[in-house]
Amino acid sequence: xxxxxxxxxxxxxxxxxxxxxLELVVEVHDVPNVEIPDVxxxxxxxxxxxxxxxxxxxxxDPVVGPVLPPPVRPQPGRPxxxxxxxxxxxxxxxxxxxISNTRPRTxxxxxxxxxxxxxxxxxxxxxxxIVRFDSAxxxxxxxxxxxxxxxxxxxxxxxxA
Numbered sequence: 408x409x410x411x412x413x414x415x416x417x418x419x420x421x422x423x424x425x426x427x428x429l430e431l432v433v434e435v436h437d438v439p440n441v442e443i444p445d446v447x448x449x450x451x452x453x454x455x456x457x458x459x460x461x462x463x464x465x466x467x468d469p470v471v472g473p474v475l476p477p478p479v480r481p482q483p484g485r486p487x488x489x490x491x492x493x494x495x496x497x498x499x500x501x502x503x504x505x506i507s508n509t510r511p512r513t514x515x516x517x518x519x520x521x522x523x524x525x526x527x528x529x530x531x532x533x534x535x536x537i538v539r540f541d542s543a544x545x546x547x548x549x550x551x552x553x554x555x556x557x558x559x560x561x562x563x564x565x566x567x568a
Contacts (some may be wrong), residue, residue: 429446436503437453438546456563465563467563476526492533494550494553496532496535496557497528497531497536497552497554497555497557498528498531499528499529499530499531500526500527500528501527501537501557501558501559502525502526502527502528502557502558503525503526503527503528503536503556503557503558503560504523504525504556504557504560505517505520505521505522505523505524505525505526505540505550505554505555506522506554506555506556507522507553507554508509508520508521508522508524508554509554510554511551511553517548517550518540518543518548520540520542520543520548522539524541524542525540525541526538526539526540526541526548526556529547532549534551534552535549535550535551535552536549536550536552536555537549537550538550538555
């Protein structure tokens, strides 16, 4: 059973005269580009520290692993497959008229502004504009393009379509 040899006397670790004739047998498998001698001299030593020649350490060939391609990282900005949006219908500073005072997605009122209120576009975003209405110049409102119409006449004098 395991542990039965705990009470046995320890084995003698001192080398005997016959130990000098020991032969180490090693199985060798074929390794490409490596020469292995048939006989290797083994020296028994009392000291467990083995001196190392600095020349042998420096002469060792560096180990080179496989070369891997760099990791693929997404490029910043819009991907090439992104859908192009049409240009905004309003320019910054353009005068606009409110044609619907309910927000398309939520159905909530756009402030207390009645239909027909005029204002000026301050910023144009993707589908909305930030508008400062004349009736409340201290307040900015985010308004969907579908709720606005241009109040400026085209250069040819015709009313906007």
